[in-house]
Amino acid sequence: MVSPKTLYDKIWNEHLISDESGTSLIYIDRHLVHEVTSPQAFEGLKLSGRKVRCPDKTVAVPDHNIPTTGDRSKGIENIESKIQVDALRDNANYFGITYYDVDDIRQGIVHIIGPEQGWTLPGMTVVCGDSHTATHGAFGSLAHGIGTSEVEHVLATQTLIQKKSKNMKVNVTGSLGEGVTAKDVTLSVIGKTGTAGGTGHVIEYAGSVIEGLSMEGRMTVCNMAIEGGARAGLIAPDHKTFEYVRGRAMSPKNSQWEKALTYWKTLYSDPGAHFDQILNLDGSEIAPVVTWGTSPEDVLPIDGKVPDPKEFEGGKIEAVKRSLEYMGLNPGQRLEDINIDTVFIGSCTNGRIEDLREVAKVMKGRKVKDGIRAMIVPGSGLVKVQAEEEGIAEQLKQAGFEWRFAGCSMCLAMNPDQLAPGERCAATSNRNFEGRQGRGGRTHLMSPAMAAAAAVTGRLSDVRNL
């Protein structure tokens, strides 16, 4: 009898080209490219006279640097950003790679457009020079971030030198309470494991809560696997996955669809497959959460209080002192008493249509509090148009939100969307590191519904009590 395998084992084995002394060469099915981590890789290719091995498996899009306001067809004002975006366009043309330009409706955050266009499919290996590539694991693909040297390696060889990770399972059972979303699940998992808890592992998320999530919600969960230190996060594909990918521009059609579907249905962890680590969570115990510190593991339920550094151990004591100082918070302060200046809704974690619908639901009959800067940055041009067609855009503009073009925007503030020093933000993105959203900026991570609640009250708030 063949030994039972995990989903990760199966995808790994299917892509293994050679396996020598613990170092493996694996085949890469999809390579997503953006402007920040690719110029040096393309330059390396040119210098060594190499070509892109599979331009048809590669797609490029600018997202990190681009402005989200104004007339984008006029080009980018910031010279360095312009050079980077121009370089991506030139390189894509030169090497024959599909490219969605800034004024193309299909442009958007690389991790949003991959699934949207059907580039991401179950069972694939997907890489991108960006740590949140784990997002694509929601489709039952093995997806992870790589560095620029590896970007060059994949461009030249369509392979990657890898060491197999260990298997970890995160089981979220039961069901979620009202007002609790995929973002609360993924943040709570990181709160439990810590930012290094998944290091060396690929996490498979499973259990009734995960099965109950929409594809958008599953993407939110997998997106933050990296924040728990994992190499990748994935979820076994099911009928929701297949329905989502059916009919997308790049997904298989007709007889190929049937063939693909037959294969995709084999993508699950066999009963009895070995996991090196298992974490069980009861969905009913997960509350709407926010982060209070400068690490994604600094998570607490919204009805909690800012912790005291004394409650921690080892190196974390100093880290907590430092982060409370940076965040301008005091131990014992109620999280719900923390006033905010800004609300940012967007990013590859929560910039999809379902997230915007969630915000619209909370904002129904309500307004953004006076004096609060609130912005919505859809994850892609198509998400933006869909929200406009559904009337969400108009409703949210009426409620006081700024309505932007698609891009990474204030998730990492490489474009003009930044926090000022000391400015406090309720953000739906994935990182609350020092300076992440602008030097001195203070970030609290949360779900779109919770961010909307904060917009209404002007402070961190429990969406259930609005």
Next chain:
Amino acid sequence: MDKFTVVEGVAAPMPLINIDTDMIIPKQFLKTIKRSGLGKNLFDEMRFNEDGTEIPSFILNKEAYRSSKIIVAGDNFGCGSSREHAPWALLDFGIKVVISSSFADIFYNNCFKNGILPVVVSPEERDALMGDAEKGSNARISVDLEAQEIIRPDGTTVSFEIDDFKKHCLLHGLDDIALSLEKEKSISDFEKKNKSQKPWV
């Protein structure tokens, strides 16, 4: 890539845990299309005031540590973004070795592609080396990749584990791409098989 043999010098202590790549090289410096020149912005927001003057208390601004080639760091060094600008900035500054009890995955891999050696030691060994590093200019540490050994100022040694393939590439300054392209036949065979079995890929 330069060959890595032995690196010897003063090590800078950075006990903070979870030093992320946003700290190592903040995003405003990612707009370059070159690999070089990032050293001057290494740890920018910790190292410089907003007006560009140095923050004297930051370790690499202290006289003894200005030309450190080694960093001894707290747990989970290099977490966060996959930006290879982080190892580029370290290297451009002159850092060739980072010693910690754990590293984030992508950062760890990125180091090897750039001739930087990340050394994993136990938490106790890290604390001992942190103590050495805190002694400043009189306490020189030597890291020998071939022997897989750190030689402490008092002459005692700490040995470390490293993947054979990574060690080999680092010692010989080998380019991964050339190595993988030697497997051209296996790659093409794989692609042929894939084309018939999974034509949609």
